[in-house]
Amino acid sequence: MVTSTADQKRLRWNGARSALREALPSYLNPGVQILAYLTVIGVLAGIWRLFSGLGAATNLTDGIPWGIWIGFDFSLIAISGAGFTMAGLVYVFRQEQFRPALRPAVLTGLLGYTAVLALLILDLGRPDRFYHFLIYWNLHSPLFEISWCVLLYTTVLLIEVSPQVFERLNRPGPVRIVHAIIVPLAIVAVTLSSLHQSTLGTLYLNMPYRLNALWYTPLLPLLFFTSSVSTGLSVAIIAYKLATRFTGQQAQPRVARGLGSLVAGVLVFYLVLKLGDIILSGKAPLLLAFDRMSLLMWIELIVGVLAPLAIFLAPSVRRTEKGQWAGAILVVLGTLISRFDATLFAQTAPPGATYVPHVVEWMTTAGVVAAAALAWYLGARLLAVFEKPNGHH
Amino acid sequence: MSARTKGTASFSRRQFLKLSAATAGGAALVGCQFVPATASGESIDPAKVPGILIDLTRCVGCGNCQRSCIAANDLHPSQEELSTLSADTYTYVQRYDLPGGKTRFVKRQCMQCLYPACVSACTVGALHQTADGVVAVDARKCIGCRYCQYACPFNVPKFQWDSALGLVRKCQFCLGRLAQGQGPACADNCPSGALKYGLRGDLLQEAHGRIAAHPEVYVDLIYGETEVGGTSCLYISDVPFDQLGFPKLGTDPAPHYAESMMKRTPTIAVSVAAVATGIYSVLRWRSDHGHVEIDVREEK
Numbered sequence: 001m002v003t004s005t006a007d008q009k010r011l012r013w014n015g016a017r018s019a020l021r022e023a024l025p026s027y028l029n030p031g032v033q034i035l036a037y038l039t040v041i042g043v044l045a046g047i048w049r050l051f052s053g054l055g056a057a058t059n060l061t062d063g064i065p066w067g068i069w070i071g072f073d074f075s076l077i078a079i080s081g082a083g084f085t086m087a088g089l090v091y092v093f094r095q096e097q098f099r100p101a102l103r104p105a106v107l108t109g110l111l112g113y114t115a116v117l118a119l120l121i122l123d124l125g126r127p128d129r130f131y132h133f134l135i136y137w138n139l140h141s142p143l144f145e146i147s148w149c150v151l152l153y154t155t156v157l158l159i160e161v162s163p164q165v166f167e168r169l170n171r172p173g174p175v176r177i178v179h180a181i182i183v184p185l186a187i188v189a190v191t192l193s194s195l196h197q198s199t200l201g202t203l204y205l206n207m208p209y210r211l212n213a214l215w216y217t218p219l220l221p222l223l224f225f226t227s228s229v230s231t232g233l234s235v236a237i238i239a240y241k242l243a244t245r246f247t248g249q250q251a252q253p254r255v256a257r258g259l260g261s262l263v264a265g266v267l268v269f270y271l272v273l274k275l276g277d278i279i280l281s282g283k284a285p286l287l288l289a290f291d292r293m294s295l296l297m298w299i300e301l302i303v304g305v306l307a308p309l310a311i312f313l314a315p316s317v318r319r320t321e322k323g324q325w326a327g328a329i330l331v332v333l334g335t336l337i338s339r340f341d342a343t344l345f346a347q348t349a350p351p352g353a354t355y356v357p358h359v360v361e362w363m364t365t366a367g368v369v370a371a372a373a374l375a376w377y378l379g380a381r382l383l384a385v386f387e388k389p390n391g392h393h
Numbered sequence: 394m395s396a397r398t399k400g401t402a403s404f405s406r407r408q409f410l411k412l413s414a415a416t417a418g419g420a421a422l423v424g425c426q427f428v429p430a431t432a433s434g435e436s437i438d439p440a441k442v443p444g445i446l447i448d449l450t451r452c453v454g455c456g457n458c459q460r461s462c463i464a465a466n467d468l469h470p471s472q473e474e475l476s477t478l479s480a481d482t483y484t485y486v487q488r489y490d491l492p493g494g495k496t497r498f499v500k501r502q503c504m505q506c507l508y509p510a511c512v513s514a515c516t517v518g519a520l521h522q523t524a525d526g527v528v529a530v531d532a533r534k535c536i537g538c539r540y541c542q543y544a545c546p547f548n549v550p551k552f553q554w555d556s557a558l559g560l561v562r563k564c565q566f567c568l569g570r571l572a573q574g575q576g577p578a579c580a581d582n583c584p585s586g587a588l589k590y591g592l593r594g595d596l597l598q599e600a601h602g603r604i605a606a607h608p609e610v611y612v613d614l615i616y617g618e619t620e621v622g623g624t625s626c627l628y629i630s631d632v633p634f635d636q637l638g639f640p641k642l643g644t645d646p647a648p649h650y651a652e653s654m655m656k657r658t659p660t661i662a663v664s665v666a667a668v669a670t671g672i673y674s675v676l677r678w679r680s681d682h683g684h685v686e687i688d689v690r691e692e693k
Binding site: 051052053054055060061062065066088091092093094123124125126128129130132133135136137138139140141142143144145147183186187188190191194195198199202203205206207208209210218221347350 | 478479510512513514515516517518519534535536537538539540542543544546548551552553554555556557558559560561640642643647648650651652654655658661662665666669670672673676677680
């Protein structure tokens with residue numbers, strides 16, 4: 001008995017090793033190489049930043065203390081919303097037709113949040129004290145709540161992703177355990193995500209004298225949560241398409257089409273909230289002023305809401321591969337713009353304060369994102385990123 | 394919703410719901426012990442907080458306040474930092490050459506809000522209000538996230554950009570000197586009588602008295618009496634405050650907006666978990682009892 005398990009183990013490892021040796025050349029494509037170079041540069045720049053301090057490694061100042069790290073960080077949190085939206089859709093709302101897109105989305109969520117944590121630590125004045133929020137509590141602080149939720153939810157995502165690893169290693173035991181608790185786990189995921197995605201909006205409520213009036217509204221928490229849903233679903237579309245492409249699987253057209261319809265629904269809700277709030281609070285003249293701030297808001301709305309809405313609402317376009325790609329990418333782009341507006345462009349900085357990101361900021365940001373993308377690509381190719389037919393329940 | 398659902402899985406769901414409610418409630422209770430009781434200024438007597446009255450008609454711009462601040466707090470500012478607030482300049486005197494040949498000097502420092510937004514925002518509770526009502530930073534807790542810099546309506550907290558391990562620093566009203574029965578270094582060393590240290594209630598009375606005695610000189614406003622819920626540093630002036638770079642702020646405490654959302658956190662957590670559990674239970678019950686689940690699998 002003992003020897004046979006050992007034999008099995010050896011066989012399994014030998015099998016994995018030879019499979020790896022055969023497959024290796026196909027991993028060394030130009031895309032992977034570029035991502036690997038960016039990762040290495042990012043890691044080196046990150047190490048340099050950790051030893052040199054924020055003044056030397058960034059162009060941030062007391063006038064503009066948050067830059068592209070925070071901008072990409074808050075965007076990445078919305079992008080990583082792919083995990084909780086798909087888990088909620090499949091396990092809470094029991095929409096089985098979307099199950100094929102679940103695992104790529106959850107993998108995206110896990111790697112996205114890992115990138116979020118890396119960027120957050122880079123941004124801290126005292127990265128060595130990153131754990132302080134565990135010991136020193138301030139329940140009034142949005143950032144305190146976000147820190148806790150991100151930590152807890154990343155743990156949940158680790159458990160949610162684990163079957164993709166265990167299935168590949170032919171370990172049915174852990175897979176069964178995760179499947180047994182997957183529904184409560186999905187509910188925890190949805191709860192933690194609802195909290196911190198909305199609290200990212202609450203974070204800006206502490207800046208009534210800094211954030212431009214077109215953005216500042218008590219609805220910020222709801223707006224941020226809503227956009228995390230539309231962004232998460234759009235990212236799920238992209239992740240599904242890429243995963244089918246990388247694994248050579250046939251994509252089911254109804255998955256992306258169905259998700260596209262859902263994105264359209266959420267975008268309509270977002271638009272009603274946003275425009276309704278602007279009109280009812282008497283800020284319509286600000287939106288129609290067509291000055292710098294008004295144009296910023298229009299860009300945010302056109303790129304992230306109106307254009308993808310036009311795509312996903314038109315059945316003939318929604319069915320096309322190009323339409324689905326364009327719609328999903330536009331939503332993600334719009335979220336990037338919206339998070340950067342709130343963090344940088346729509347902020348009233350003290351007179352004379354300017355900010356152009358330092359090259360170290362760019363290198364580290366690109367490195368973190370490239371590392372996550374590289375890990376995702378390897379994950380999609382090496383892990384069980386699609387469930388076996390009838391493999392669930 | 395879920396409590397009424399009678400179905401195969403409802404018992405364990407209800408248990409789970411209770412568990413999540415208990416967890417959220419428990420976390421909130423545990424957390425409350427870590428939050429200083431005075432986090433949002435509620436238990437502070439606004440009249441008893443130590444403050445400074447700054448009379449701009451009496452300031453001659455000698456800079457003694459800044460020099461004594463630097464000495465008292467062992468700061469090491471560069472030449473450029475002397476004319477701004479920084480992590481090594483807790484106070485400075487700003488010069489305004491006004492039309493008509495008038496010159497006024499405005500001393501800047503932490504306003505010592507009664508409802509400090511920085512304290513409310515601080516991720517780790519490093520910024521806190523002492524029992525006396527002084528807003529201070531605990532350097533052992535600060536992680537340098539710089540959220541306070543965005544929350545402060547007066548742009549006061551500053552970061553140590555030149556340090557490899559930078560923290561946020563600001564005027565702490567010379568807490569050490571206060572403990573020894575002295576006033577803040579700036580106020581104690583002001584030669585012109587522009588700075589007066591005392592309890593906020595007394596200072597307000599004094600300020601109202603000076604304005605009433607010379608209504609032809611003073612602007613009829615004490616800046617800091619009502620701004621963002623009140624500050625312990627109070628200004629009176631003969632020149633309108635908007636000409637001297639004072640921001641026009643409302644009377645609502647600055648942390649009011651975010652805190653009104655944050656205190657709903659446990660409610661949101663429990664509601665979302667309950668609704669999600671309810672939706673799942675209903676859908677599960679329907680499919681277990683032969684109801685046709687919406688399934689577009691056939692559609693191609």
